[in-house]
Amino acid sequence: MIVVNTKAYKEGIGRNAVEIAKVMKKVGEKHKVRMALAVQPSDIHAVSNIIETFCQHIDAIEYGSYTGWILPEAVKEAGAKGTLINHSEHLMKIEDIAKAIERAKEVGLEVIVCASNIAITRAIACLNPDCIAIEPPELIGGDISVTKAKPTVVKKAVDEVKKINDEIKVLCGAGIKNGMDVSKAVELGADGILVASGVVKARNKEEILEEMAMAIAHKKQST
Amino acid sequence: MIVVNTKAYKEGIGRNAVEIAKVMKKVGEKHKVRMALAVQPSDIHAVSNIIETFCQHIDAIEYGSYTGWILPEAVKEAGAKGTLINHSEHLMKIEDIAKAIERAKEVGLEVIVCASNIAITRAIACLNPDCIAIEPPELIGGDISVTKAKPTVVKKAVDEVKKINDEIKVLCGAGIKNGMDVSKAVELGADGILVASGVVKARNKEEILEEMAMAIAHKKQST
Amino acid sequence: MIVVNTKAYKEGIGRNAVEIAKVMKKVGEKHKVRMALAVQPSDIHAVSNIIETFCQHIDAIEYGSYTGWILPEAVKEAGAKGTLINHSEHLMKIEDIAKAIERAKEVGLEVIVCASNIAITRAIACLNPDCIAIEPPELIGGDISVTKAKPTVVKKAVDEVKKINDEIKVLCGAGIKNGMDVSKAVELGADGILVASGVVKARNKEEILEEMAMAIAHKKQST
Amino acid sequence: MIVVNTKAYKEGIGRNAVEIAKVMKKVGEKHKVRMALAVQPSDIHAVSNIIETFCQHIDAIEYGSYTGWILPEAVKEAGAKGTLINHSEHLMKIEDIAKAIERAKEVGLEVIVCASNIAITRAIACLNPDCIAIEPPELIGGDISVTKAKPTVVKKAVDEVKKINDEIKVLCGAGIKNGMDVSKAVELGADGILVASGVVKARNKEEILEEMAMAIAHKKQST
Numbered sequence: 001m002i003v004v005n006t007k008a009y010k011e012g013i014g015r016n017a018v019e020i021a022k023v024m025k026k027v028g029e030k031h032k033v034r035m036a037l038a039v040q041p042s043d044i045h046a047v048s049n050i051i052e053t054f055c056q057h058i059d060a061i062e063y064g065s066y067t068g069w070i071l072p073e074a075v076k077e078a079g080a081k082g083t084l085i086n087h088s089e090h091l092m093k094i095e096d097i098a099k100a101i102e103r104a105k106e107v108g109l110e111v112i113v114c115a116s117n118i119a120i121t122r123a124i125a126c127l128n129p130d131c132i133a134i135e136p137p138e139l140i141g142g143d144i145s146v147t148k149a150k151p152t153v154v155k156k157a158v159d160e161v162k163k164i165n166d167e168i169k170v171l172c173g174a175g176i177k178n179g180m181d182v183s184k185a186v187e188l189g190a191d192g193i194l195v196a197s198g199v200v201k202a203r204n205k206e207e208i209l210e211e212m213a214m215a216i217a218h219k220k221q222s223t
Numbered sequence: 224m225i226v227v228n229t230k231a232y233k234e235g236i237g238r239n240a241v242e243i244a245k246v247m248k249k250v251g252e253k254h255k256v257r258m259a260l261a262v263q264p265s266d267i268h269a270v271s272n273i274i275e276t277f278c279q280h281i282d283a284i285e286y287g288s289y290t291g292w293i294l295p296e297a298v299k300e301a302g303a304k305g306t307l308i309n310h311s312e313h314l315m316k317i318e319d320i321a322k323a324i325e326r327a328k329e330v331g332l333e334v335i336v337c338a339s340n341i342a343i344t345r346a347i348a349c350l351n352p353d354c355i356a357i358e359p360p361e362l363i364g365g366d367i368s369v370t371k372a373k374p375t376v377v378k379k380a381v382d383e384v385k386k387i388n389d390e391i392k393v394l395c396g397a398g399i400k401n402g403m404d405v406s407k408a409v410e411l412g413a414d415g416i417l418v419a420s421g422v423v424k425a426r427n428k429e430e431i432l433e434e435m436a437m438a439i440a441h442k443k444q445s446t
Numbered sequence: 447m448i449v450v451n452t453k454a455y456k457e458g459i460g461r462n463a464v465e466i467a468k469v470m471k472k473v474g475e476k477h478k479v480r481m482a483l484a485v486q487p488s489d490i491h492a493v494s495n496i497i498e499t500f501c502q503h504i505d506a507i508e509y510g511s512y513t514g515w516i517l518p519e520a521v522k523e524a525g526a527k528g529t530l531i532n533h534s535e536h537l538m539k540i541e542d543i544a545k546a547i548e549r550a551k552e553v554g555l556e557v558i559v560c561a562s563n564i565a566i567t568r569a570i571a572c573l574n575p576d577c578i579a580i581e582p583p584e585l586i587g588g589d590i591s592v593t594k595a596k597p598t599v600v601k602k603a604v605d606e607v608k609k610i611n612d613e614i615k616v617l618c619g620a621g622i623k624n625g626m627d628v629s630k631a632v633e634l635g636a637d638g639i640l641v642a643s644g645v646v647k648a649r650n651k652e653e654i655l656e657e658m659a660m661a662i663a664h665k666k667q668s669t
Numbered sequence: 670m671i672v673v674n675t676k677a678y679k680e681g682i683g684r685n686a687v688e689i690a691k692v693m694k695k696v697g698e699k700h701k702v703r704m705a706l707a708v709q710p711s712d713i714h715a716v717s718n719i720i721e722t723f724c725q726h727i728d729a730i731e732y733g734s735y736t737g738w739i740l741p742e743a744v745k746e747a748g749a750k751g752t753l754i755n756h757s758e759h760l761m762k763i764e765d766i767a768k769a770i771e772r773a774k775e776v777g778l779e780v781i782v783c784a785s786n787i788a789i790t791r792a793i794a795c796l797n798p799d800c801i802a803i804e805p806p807e808l809i810g811g812d813i814s815v816t817k818a819k820p821t822v823v824k825k826a827v828d829e830v831k832k833i834n835d836e837i838k839v840l841c842g843a844g845i846k847n848g849m850d851v852s853k854a855v856e857l858g859a860d861g862i863l864v865a866s867g868v869v870k871a872r873n874k875e876e877i878l879e880e881m882a883m884a885i886a887h888k889k890q891s892t
Binding site for chain 1: 236
């Protein structure tokens with residue numbers, strides 16, 4: 001599984017998000033690799049007709065007087081299949097993470113919770129999300145991928161999560177730039193990757209996505 | 224000007240927001256009264272084809288690594304004409320209010336800043352938003368309208384804002400339920416109203432909106 | 447162990463905090479029961495000469511440019527032996543809980559992390575604090591103690607924590623009012639209690655503390 | 670008036686804060702210049718016996734269930750004469766600034782609100798604090814003082830504040846390092862300065878404070 005996070009990048013907003021979605025659809029179908037695009041809430045509507053869409057965040061709220069907070073039901077009805085939460089750029093209170101996971105499940109949103117290290121990965125695994133994305137924040141947006149800089153962290157995160165609940169999937173992220181990073185991630189036990197600038201700011205997005213998809217497709221065949 | 228805020232009300236999300244937009248369009252055109260609907264960011268896309276749309280909040284950010292925060296440019300490209308900020312359910316730091324106003328102007332979003340009392344209304348007027356909505360929080364969602372409970376607050380807010388910058392429009396809100404509340408608001412000097420449950424949770428939304436639009440149209444004629 | 451939290455109660459500030467400390471010292475020594483008082487940071491200095499003192503919160507910061515945030519080192523040097531964090535009235539981001547636990551250990555502060563339910567208790571246990579206090583927020587400040595309303599929650603919390611790390615102590619709190627509540631807590635496996643209004647707002651603090659101390663002393667003898 | 674902010678600097682915590690207080694007392698008395706030290710809440714008790722003491726922050730709360738938040742009454746009873754709020758390292762919601770100012774006045778704490786630019790300075794002046802400290806955040810902790818880098822900002826801030834309420838005092842801060850910076854500040858109309866690293870991290874604190882005090886004493890004589 002490849003999840004592309006557009007953040008608030010110029011290259012990933014509005015029409016640009018739609019363009020990325022189209023490329024992802026094409027590449028994903030070609031290689032039969034699951035791909036999802038995590039966008040700003042205002043872009044869900046346009047993108048979700050093309051590709052599996054995640055919101056970048058939901059708030060731990062239900063229907064009611066919550067002006068300006070992101071309601072899980074609204075995101076779902078706009079077309080999202082899931083959501084990221086607790087990204088290192090949008091950290092949440094532990095009580096809100098627990099509640100947002102519950103709310104996502106009630107509403108039928110797949111929920112990926114980000115974590116920065118192994119202790120926090122274990123803690124979040126106790127809250128039973130669908131998926132955890134481990135991303136050491138010091139590597140996010142950088143040139144060295146987590147799989148190169150901290151391979152043991154990825155491996156250990158996978159092991160620890162599976163020990164607590166082996167139905168929770170594990171993604172890894174931070175600095176992922178090419179097919180080799182993706183191969184390595186899968187080799188270390190990850191179920192996929194979370195990538196942002198590596199795709200969204202790439203000059204040739206299709207090429208990069210091809211590489212990444214092939215890395216995953218190849219691993220799938222070999223198992 | 225009548226601004227309807229759907230908050231995170233079940234009656235104002237997704238298809239329900241679209242329904243409200245259609246009624247507002249019909250009534251607004253009939254009475255030649257400006258109407259805008261403030262929605263969840265994920266609903267902007269669907270609603271903005273029908274009626275002037277506001278987002279309920281924007282974050283004080285620019286393009287960049289801001290996963291899960293609401294980017295003014297994204298909201299604008301999705302179709303919003305403006306945004307609320309600093310609603311009493313989503314209060315902001317003063318530095319962020321100043322920056323969000325600037326960002327809204329750069330991007331071309333009309334910005335309505337909410338304020339709870341006269342001192343804060345004056346303070347916000349110094350930050351030069353397009354519009355200030357005064358809403359005493361203790362009256363929000365209640366049965367007594369601000370125009371009945373605190374008419375002098377509305378009048379004073381209008382006077383103080385105009386003293387600081389007479390191009391800033393003033394809305395009033397909290398407990399607004401019917402045409403008489405709207406008439407009174409305009410009489411006290413307000414340029415319009417901000418209303419939520421009074422419309423969104425009304426059984427007959429068209430009837431209420433008709434009443435409110437007529438109150439404004441009538442005032443406009445008499446001036 | 448009995449931890450009394452003065453919150454921001456009038457009865458627990460300044461000279462009043464000192465008075466409570468004196469009573470606690472007297473009762474604690476008499477019954478040989480460990481007692482600690484969790485106070486506002488500005489009260490640590492005066493109270494810590496009398497009794498073991500906790501701060502009510504620390505921020506996840508180190509030395510540096512953090513005007514107005516509570517520095518662990520400052521709290522320690524003022525005389526605190528430990529600190530509460532993540533009280534339901536002051537919830538923290540999971541990343542900050544992890545960092546505050548680390549900082550407390552570096553500085554030599556014993557750290558009690560509050561949790562509202564069993565899933566969160568487990569998650570926090572993965573972060574290895576010295577102690578977890580389980581307090582269902584809906585019972586805090588109420589008339590029914592957690593040991594009466596939710597005895598299975600207390601028992602389960604203890605079991606789950608010990609499974610993850612049996613060196614972590616478990617307190618229970620919320621609605622604790624008398625010796626029977628304390629007896630029950632210890633019976634359910636708790637290492638002590640966290641109490642606020644039950645002591646701080648009691649007319650006869652000494653009497654209540656006597657009851658509580660005797661309940662603990664009695665349990666200790668019988669084991 | 671010279672206000673020294675110890676932030677969370679190692680050189681300004683506990684015994685180090687007491688040492689700075691002693692030097693300030695000596696220099697302040699010698700030159701008959703008002704000096705105040707803004708410290709961590711846990712240091713108020715020890716420092717306030719020596720010199721006029723400010724807290725670095727208070728929360729907008731009253732007596733009640735606010736575990737871990739800084740209560741104005743607690744800070745006052747510990748010995749503080751006043752408090753900073755809304756420092757650029759601890760920004761506050763506009764509603765909380767308004768409430769904290771009110772609370773400070775009720776309790777008898779002099780309140781200095783920080784502001785980063787002229788628009789925000791004007792906005793805060795509308796909330797009637799005792800004093801506003803203008804500190805462009807990009808200059809804080811730097812080598813160029815606000816009086817050198819942005820003299821017109823200081824002058825304009827003073828003028829604008831006095832236009833709104835001429836009883837509000839104005840301090841300036843950011844990069845203040847020596848007597849010349851202080852002279853310039855007073856010349857530009859400021860009632861004093863807010864300084865942190867320039868004093869707290871100085872090798873010879875007494876020398877720097879002497880210079881600053883003389884700059885103020887000299888200006889006072891010449892008027």
